[in-house]
Amino acid sequence: MDCEALRERSARHPRPAGQALQYGTAGFRARAEHLDHVVFRMGLLAALRSKALAATIGIMVTASHNPEEDNGVKLVDPLGEMLHPSWEEYATQLANAEEQELQKVITEICQKAAVDLHKDASVFIGRDTRPSSKKLSQSVIDGIQVLGGQYHDYGLVTTPQLHYMVCCQNTQGQYGKATLEGYYEKLSKAFMELMKQSHCSGESQKHLKIDCANGIGALKLSEMKPYFPPEVLIHIYNDGTKEKLNHLCGADFVKVHQKPPGGLDMKPNERCCSFDGDADRIVYYYKDTAGHFHLIDGDKIATLISIFLKELLAKVKQDFKMAVVQTAYANGNSTRYLQETLKVPVHCVKTGVKHLHHKAQEFDVGVYFEANGHGTVLFSKAAETKIRQLAKEEKDDEKREAAKMLENMIDMINQTVGDAVSDMLVIEAILALKGLTVQQWDALYTDLPNRLLKVQVADRCVIDTTDAERRALTPPGLQEKIDALVKKYKLSRAFVRPSGTEDVVRIYAEADTQENADALAHEVSLAVFHLAGGKGAPPQP
Numbered sequence: 001m002d003c004e005a006l007r008e009r010s011a012r013h014p015r016p017a018g019q020a021l022q023y024g025t026a027g028f029r030a031r032a033e034h035l036d037h038v039v040f041r042m043g044l045l046a047a048l049r050s051k052a053l054a055a056t057i058g059i060m061v062t063a064s065h066n067p068e069e070d071n072g073v074k075l076v077d078p079l080g081e082m083l084h085p086s087w088e089e090y091a092t093q094l095a096n097a098e099e100q101e102l103q104k105v106i107t108e109i110c111q112k113a114a115v116d117l118h119k120d121a122s123v124f125i126g127r128d129t130r131p132s133s134k135k136l137s138q139s140v141i142d143g144i145q146v147l148g149g150q151y152h153d154y155g156l157v158t159t160p161q162l163h164y165m166v167c168c169q170n171t172q173g174q175y176g177k178a179t180l181e182g183y184y185e186k187l188s189k190a191f192m193e194l195m196k197q198s199h200c201s202g203e204s205q206k207h208l209k210i211d212c213a214n215g216i217g218a219l220k221l222s223e224m225k226p227y228f229p230p231e232v233l234i235h236i237y238n239d240g241t242k243e244k245l246n247h248l249c250g251a252d253f254v255k256v257h258q259k260p261p262g263g264l265d266m267k268p269n270e271r272c273c274s275f276d277g278d279a280d281r282i283v284y285y286y287k288d289t290a291g292h293f294h295l296i297d298g299d300k301i302a303t304l305i306s307i308f309l310k311e312l313l314a315k316v317k318q319d320f321k322m323a324v325v326q327t328a329y330a331n332g333n334s335t336r337y338l339q340e341t342l343k344v345p346v347h348c349v350k351t352g353v354k355h356l357h358h359k360a361q362e363f364d365v366g367v368y369f370e371a372n373g374h375g376t377v378l379f380s381k382a383a384e385t386k387i388r389q390l391a392k393e394e395k396d397d398e399k400r401e402a403a404k405m406l407e408n409m410i411d412m413i414n415q416t417v418g419d420a421v422s423d424m425l426v427i428e429a430i431l432a433l434k435g436l437t438v439q440q441w442d443a444l445y446t447d448l449p450n451r452l453l454k455v456q457v458a459d460r461c462v463i464d465t466t467d468a469e470r471r472a473l474t475p476p477g478l479q480e481k482i483d484a485l486v487k488k489y490k491l492s493r494a495f496v497r498p499s500g501t502e503d504v505v506r507i508y509a510e511a512d513t514q515e516n517a518d519a520l521a522h523e524v525s526l527a528v529f530h531l532a533g534g535k536g537a538p539p540q541p
Contacts, residue, residue: 001117001147003103009146010102013040013139023091024500025082025352027074029063032132039073039136041094043123043143044106046075049087050121050149052113053078057121058166060159061137062128065213065252065276068245071132073140076124080167080175080416082354087113121149124169124178126162128216128278129240154180158216158279160419167416180223188227190411191425195229197405198432207233208428209272211261213250214240217279217420224421232428237264251276251283251373251420256452259293260285271438273427275420281373282420284427286438294442298369299326299334301427304441305377306344306367308430309409313365315402316390320364320383327351328470328495329371332510337445348468351497353418374418377426379410405433448491450510451521457505458533460498469497481527489516494524505532 015037021028028038042059050057058076066072075083075091083091090109097105110117123144127133137153144151154165161183168178176186212218218239225234238249238261246253249261251274260266261274266287273284284296302324313320323345324338330348338344349355353374360366364383369375379387387410390403412429414422431441457463464474472479478496486492492511499506505528509521518541525539 001103001106006103006106006146009142010037010040010099013037013142015097015099020096021092023083023088023095025354026064027060027072027083028091028095029066029070029072031069032071032130032136035071035073035132035136036139038095040139040143041097041102042073042075042091043140043145043149044147045087045091045094045109045143046123046140047121047144047147047149048090048106048109048113048115049075049077049083050123051117051119051147052115054119055122056124056166056169058124058126058162059140060126060128060162060278061133061140062126062159062216062278063130064159064278064280065246065250068130068247071130071136073136076163076166078166078170080163081357082417085354117147121147122169123149123151124162124166125151125153126157126159126165127155128159128245129156129219130245156216156219158220158419158421160280160414160417160422161220163416164414164419180220184224184227187412187414187422187425188224190408191429192229193408194405194412194429195232195432197401198429198435206231207235207271208424209235209237209264209266209270210424211238211249211254211264211272211274212236212240212279213253213261213275213277214238214243214245214247215250215275215277215279217275220279221421237261246277250274251281254285254295255283255297255372258295260287269437269439271431273424276373279420280418282423282427283373284438284441286442288439294439296438296442297331298371298373298375299330299447300441300444301373301423302326302367302369302375303334303337303342303444304430305426306338306342307444308434309365309367309377309406310342310344312402312406312409316387316399316406318383318386318390322365323347323360323363323367325349325356325359325366325368327356327370328468328497329508331371331447331450332491332493333445333448341445348470350469352500357417369418373420373423376415376418376423377409377413378415384410448510448512449514449517450508451514451517453507453509453521453525453539454499454504455507455525455528455532455539456535457503457528458535460503460505462532463496463498463505463528465495465497470495472496475531478527478531481531482524485520485523485527489520492516492520494520496524496528503535 055078063072394400
């Protein structure tokens with residue numbers, strides 16, 4: 001390690017005094033002007049991780065659905081998955097190290113993680129459309145170069161596209177070509193193969209309005225348009241030419257506020273969807289003839305995909321294990337429908353994509369979605385190999401056709417991470433193949449009324465949870481109080497969990513009516529306020 005070069009480069013990216021950041025599921029996020037030293041140091045870390053694993057690592061500059069003034073950075077591991085938890089700790093140490101300690105921290109990481117600094121390093125870089133992203137990705141490059149690493153800067157890409165490129169590179173092209181053209185070709189070819197089987201009725205079924213959150217999704221969807229067959233009519237709104245990123249639009253806004261985004265004119269029964277700022281989440285919605293807004297969130301997306309895959313798996317007559325993975329935020333009626341009507345096993349894990357992804361890997365076919373619209377489907381190596389073999393060699397026509405459809409689903413799904421573009425194509429193909437309208441999809445089950453609240457506390461660490469965050473272990477008496485409150489209402493449940501990023505406790509409640517869900521959420525928030533050290537005035541109904 002060239003210590004002089006490190007000192008000299010690091011001085012160009014000084015750390016502001018007294019600022020401490022934590023690497024979480026979403027990497028680092030903060031106001032853009034506070035991140036220069038962090039992204040420089042994550043360039044260093046990406047080079048170290050690459051040397052440690054002798055593989056290409058990805059680094060993405062984005063703050064997803066956060067306001068335009070924020071930015072962030074996260075690392076991508078070799079198969080397109082999130083950074084390994086043991087390295088999240090190194091990321092936090094490196095970001096918070098004092099200037100004069102930097103070399104020492106790097107040496108410690110090298111010792112703990114057995115990094116040979118003489119090895120080569122290769123890093124793929126991507127960024128979103130925020131005004132601050134270009135300059136920050138230049139700081140990433142500075143970090144990589146100090147440690148003698150090679151890099152390929154993809155420039156403006158969606159987060160899932162960068163995950164995809166990294167996976168392609170490290171599987172020597174087995175997963176696909178590590179180029180944008182390769183991504184567009186693979187997904188669109190599988191989509192068109194599937195659409196050949198559809199007997200889609202009516203012109204209106206082919207139209208889809210897409211709110212791109214004034215983000216990167218609009219750019220990449222426009223680039224992909226020429227790859228689609230002419231009958232696919234996608235209409236892009238909030239394309240970033242007029243308004244600010246994520247401002248009153250995007251998947252997060254639509255999900256949280258339960259209303260359509262600005263900048264998109266909805267007519268009754270039109271099929272619409274929203275991406276988030278870096279295009280790794282998607283939600284659908286429509287307005288009925290009475291003007292009521294209907295949201296179709298990640299739970300219903302997982303249900304639609306599960307119905308389709310279960311039918312195909314039954315036709316290929318293989319003993320594949322399929323399951324759906326959810327978090328405690330999944331609507332109770334979605335869980336009931338999957339388990340009781342579809343007879344598909346459902347597993348609940350802690351909040352956070354990495355927990356869902358990890359659990360889904362245990363099955364031949366693992367479907368996972370968070371209610372916020374982030375999710376994908378994972379196929380085991382064995383299942384994928386068998387499906388591709390059946391698609392090629394199976395003599396029985398029905399079995400072979402079902403295997404071919406499964407093969408196209410495998411190629412259309414971005415298995416590395418939730419991907420709004422890929423998920424949209426999957427949904428559009430399934431709706432067309434099953435001849436379903438958006439209203440029929442929505443009518444599979446009715447969501448239980450629910451309410452999300454948050455309570456400010458002095459220290460979020462006083463709350464400790466168990467059973468995939470569905471029960472509180474501490475503070476004493478809180479869970480007993482929640483249990484007593486839940487008993488008052490029909491079809492009800494409630495849970496509390498500390499935020500991962502701020503001193504806030506999040507509360508979720510559902511019940512048979514909206515009035516009861518609201519009342520239960522409020523009563524639980526008061527219990528949290530009094531038993532877990534609430535700040536300020538007690539919550540008001």
